[in-house]
Amino acid sequence: TEIAPSLLPRPRRLLLLLNPFGGRGLALQWCQTHVLPMITEADISFNLIQTERPNHARELVKGINLAEWDGIVAISGDGLLYEVLNGLMERHDWEEAIKMPVGILPSGSGNALAGAINCNAGLEQVLGLELLLNCTLLLCHAAVAPLDLVAITMASGARCFSCLSVAWGFVSDVDIESEKYRHMGAARFTLGTLVRLASMHTYRGRLSYLPATDATAHRPISRSITVAPNGHLPLQRLPLHRALSDMGLCEERHAFRGAEPAPVPCPSPGSPPPSSASVLPPPSFSFEPGPGELLAGGAGEARVGGPPDELLVPLGQPVPGSWMTVEDNFVLVLAIYQSHLGADLFTAPFARFDDGLIHLCFIKAGISRAALIRLFLAMEKGSHFEQECPHLVHVPVRAFRLEPLTRKGILTVDGERVEYGPIQGQVHQGLARLITG
Numbered sequence: 001t002e003i004a005p006s007l008l009p010r011p012r013r014l015l016l017l018l019n020p021f022g023g024r025g026l027a028l029q030w031c032q033t034h035v036l037p038m039i040t041e042a043d044i045s046f047n048l049i050q051t052e053r054p055n056h057a058r059e060l061v062k063g064i065n066l067a068e069w070d071g072i073v074a075i076s077g078d079g080l081l082y083e084v085l086n087g088l089m090e091r092h093d094w095e096e097a098i099k100m101p102v103g104i105l106p107s108g109s110g111n112a113l114a115g116a117i118n119c120n121a122g123l124e125q126v127l128g129l130e131l132l133l134n135c136t137l138l139l140c141h142a143a144v145a146p147l148d149l150v151a152i153t154m155a156s157g158a159r160c161f162s163c164l165s166v167a168w169g170f171v172s173d174v175d176i177e178s179e180k181y182r183h184m185g186a187a188r189f190t191l192g193t194l195v196r197l198a199s200m201h202t203y204r205g206r207l208s209y210l211p212a213t214d215a216t217a218h219r220p221i222s223r224s225i226t227v228a229p230n231g232h233l234p235l236q237r238l239p240l241h242r243a244l245s246d247m248g249l250c251e252e253r254h255a256f257r258g259a260e261p262a263p264v265p266c267p268s269p270g271s272p273p274p275s276s277a278s279v280l281p282p283p284s285f286s287f288e289p290g291p292g293e294l295l296a297g298g299a300g301e302a303r304v305g306g307p308p309d310e311l312l313v314p315l316g317q318p319v320p321g322s323w324m325t326v327e328d329n330f331v332l333v334l335a336i337y338q339s340h341l342g343a344d345l346f347t348a349p350f351a352r353f354d355d356g357l358i359h360l361c362f363i364k365a366g367i368s369r370a371a372l373i374r375l376f377l378a379m380e381k382g383s384h385f386e387q388e389c390p391h392l393v394h395v396p397v398r399a400f401r402l403e404p405l406t407r408k409g410i411l412t413v414d415g416e417r418v419e420y421g422p423i424q425g426q427v428h429q430g431l432a433r434l435i436t437g
């Protein structure tokens with residue numbers, strides 16, 4: 001008897017979008033030598049398209065016939081997946097389109113989502129090619145999970161959809177300034193962090209949020225981690241720790257003999273960011289976007305469809321009465337919705353892909369450099385909240401608004417620079433679908 005062809009399982013068809021300039025520019029080479037052989041072996045059929053410019057992936061995704069694909073995979077850093085998700089949301093049929101499973105094969109320098117996928121699967125935290133191999137294997141397993149998206153609105157009226165984070169202060173400064181070390185791959189963030197630690201800025205701002213009162217506390221994701229014989233994590237393997245120890249900074253008794261360094265002074269409202277206290281000269285980099293530098297979600301962008309943000313009021317109006325507001329000086333403000341801020345930064349261990357939560361984390365001014373280093377070192381294994389640092393605050397929220405009061409600074413959405421000014425967002429639980437393996 002003959003079986004109708006439509007009843008036979010057909011191979012999965014994946015649209016692979018590759019950014020040849022992501023990270024150290026190894027994406028194409030790694031794809032050819034490792035990714036394609038593995039997915040061919042898994043009986044997946046694919047089209048591979050190399051992006052030719054920023055926003056190419058976004059435009060492609062807006063025009064494809066959804067019925068032809070079982071998934072769209074970004075072979076890149078987080079930036080290309082951001083384009084894919086926003087391309088899907090900009091379609092007239094966004095409600096259907098955003099159900100298209102999306103995946104990531106990490107070959108950029110910012111690989112936060114891949115870090116979260118790897119961790120969610122219970123795999124040891126790894127970087128580079130090892131992370132790519134893990135994620136390719138998981139991609140072959142094909143399991144799909146709902147993914148929260150956060151609708152972000154800016155003062156210009158631009159709206160975009162974010163799957164990772166909104167960052168201001170220390171984190172966005174490092175992300176954007178370290179672009180110039182792009183050739184170093186993920187190590188660019190290590191170097192960027194060191195440079196920033198040396199010239200810690202504070203920023204004044206007003207942060208408002210709608211607390212998620214019914215949020216249940218989650219235990220950190222259980223992971224199999226290689227533990228050294230003394231019961232501690234093999235910290236020397238972690239790049240930031242290694243770099244700091246090379247500089248004699250990882251043991252505080254070496255770095256700051258006895259006395260803690262002076263706390264960073266708080267600026268008065270509206271004043272420009274001060275260069276930090278006494279120890280080191282002010283930074284030599286500028287915060288202005290370079291000529292022709294692209295801003296994600298800029299004013300010129302088409303306003304996208306998508307679900308209404310029923311929790312938000314327009315940026316010009318005061319936040320609803322049920323919201324909380326803190327006005328303070330911050331070292332950083334980070335709204336993060338996935339467990340990882342980078343492949344080796346386990347920043348929000350309690351976050352789940354579809355917990356419907358924005359994890360608002362901020363560090364208030366007054367923290368010492370030593371304590372900030374301690375937090376970032378601990379973040380590599382996700383134990384920074386155990387330090388009970390009084391300057392570090394975490395609040396699970398459904399929506400937030402950030403109004404920078406310091407005139408200059410950098411804001412990023414999913415690691416991409418956006419216009420600097422008031423910004424707000426609300427979570428849309430499980431709106432997208434992520435290939436998690």
Ligand code: ADP
Pocket residue numbers: 019020021022023024050051052053054055056076077078079080081083107108109110111416
């Ligand atoms: P990385 O993690 O190294 O930054 P991403 O995948 O995030 O890698 O890509 C960084 C940026 O490169 C994204 O904003 C994306 O829009 C842009 N981009 C994509 N394709 C190209 C290309 N062919 N040339 C230049 N930039 C590109």
Ligand code: MG
Pocket residue numbers: 148337338351352353354355356357358
């Ligand atoms: Mg989440």
